[in-house]
Amino acid sequence: MFQNLVTLLTLACSLSSAFSAPIRKREVPQEHSHEQFLTSVRTNLNLNNPDRIQDPVFALLGNAAASVGAGQITDIDCLQQATADQAFTNAKAAGNIQGMVDALIYRALERNTGRIGLVSAPCTSLKAINPEIAAIQQHQDPASTNAKAVNKAITLELAKQIAAVGGNPQDALKSGTFAPGRLDDATAKGNTCDNTDDPVGCIFTQNRLVPDATAAEITAAVGGAGSGTGTNNSAECPVVTNVVTVTVAGPEGTPTAAAPAATAPATAPANTGGNLQVFAGKLGNVAAPAVNVGGRGFAVAGSDSFLNKAAAIGRSCDIQHNQCANVANSAAGRSSGLTVGQCDSQTNQCRAANGV
Numbered sequence: 001m002f003q004n005l006v007t008l009l010t011l012a013c014s015l016s017s018a019f020s021a022p023i024r025k026r027e028v029p030q031e032h033s034h035e036q037f038l039t040s041v042r043t044n045l046n047l048n049n050p051d052r053i054q055d056p057v058f059a060l061l062g063n064a065a066a067s068v069g070a071g072q073i074t075d076i077d078c079l080q081q082a083t084a085d086q087a088f089t090n091a092k093a094a095g096n097i098q099g100m101v102d103a104l105i106y107r108a109l110e111r112n113t114g115r116i117g118l119v120s121a122p123c124t125s126l127k128a129i130n131p132e133i134a135a136i137q138q139h140q141d142p143a144s145t146n147a148k149a150v151n152k153a154i155t156l157e158l159a160k161q162i163a164a165v166g167g168n169p170q171d172a173l174k175s176g177t178f179a180p181g182r183l184d185d186a187t188a189k190g191n192t193c194d195n196t197d198d199p200v201g202c203i204f205t206q207n208r209l210v211p212d213a214t215a216a217e218i219t220a221a222v223g224g225a226g227s228g229t230g231t232n233n234s235a236e237c238p239v240v241t242n243v244v245t246v247t248v249a250g251p252e253g254t255p256t257a258a259a260p261a262a263t264a265p266a267t268a269p270a271n272t273g274g275n276l277q278v279f280a281g282k283l284g285n286v287a288a289p290a291v292n293v294g295g296r297g298f299a300v301a302g303s304d305s306f307l308n309k310a311a312a313i314g315r316s317c318d319i320q321h322n323q324c325a326n327v328a329n330s331a332a333g334r335s336s337g338l339t340v341g342q343c344d345s346q347t348n349q350c351r352a353a354n355g356v
Helices: 003-022 035-045 056-060 065-067 076-093 097-107 147-164 169-175 215-221 309-329 330-334 340-354
Strands: 246-249 254-257 290-294 297-301
Touching: 035 056, 035 076, 035 097, 056 076, 076 097, 097 147, 097 169, 147 169, 147 215, 147 309, 169 215, 169 246, 254 330, 290 309, 297 309, 309 330, 309 340
Parallel strands: none
Antiparallel strands: 246 254, 290 297
């Protein structure tokens, strides 16, 4: 019996040493770095949480810790998508555009992984209900292979989806992560931060976010949404002319230039009241939103305004696609035989009909 006791004590000491030993090259936690989006997603998730996900923060942890708060989600690699998807669904039902935008940004946030440079696995076993969420993947550790290009592509796609729901596509830049850490950093701290007491998020207040793209690249990715800085709109706006009148006066007949006439504002053509969106198809009884002259040039009903007609038409077709896909993914849509593939084909037809 004494020998058994010694054995048990030895085992206990060994386990204690194993758990107390420092873990080398493990990525330091950063799940609270974008706290404002966790707060928003938490609020919207709690409106209706059928999978009993305990809190949005769990999805940003490594799989072992995340499983504690996963509720009925059995594939932990899909917990972040499932959390974002339900929060987006609830925000959409409430007509909360900012809530939808925040859920999209949350879906794109980097998850904690086992070490610096290690990528997190994609979700492959669950399909998001909302196509906007399905289009987004999470950021990867900035020290991982090809992370710069991967994270930039994620941000540009995020910008498109934010714009499609009526948000500001430039907000996609807020999903960015930190500067890459060194793979030989024994502390694994890198350039991260993690502060539960910062309601905005320490990556913002400590100025640690590294943008994945420029504002101009975001604007280009969504087809003209945003400020439009540097965009040539000569094809859409009338030519503005300064009129100078020259008269002959005085004994020497010296020409005298009158003051230039007031410059007319560079405005879009007058709205004739017609819908510029000519496509009439509407699978799932969802029509493409109307496009009319207005706003910064051309306004899409229920969405944004654009500097050129092609961008506005493109957005109208994209919104129809997303709404069509929502119907296709619903119980009624599935029973009717409508598929997302049919919505994809309709979007191509919408663009072709408008010549964009």
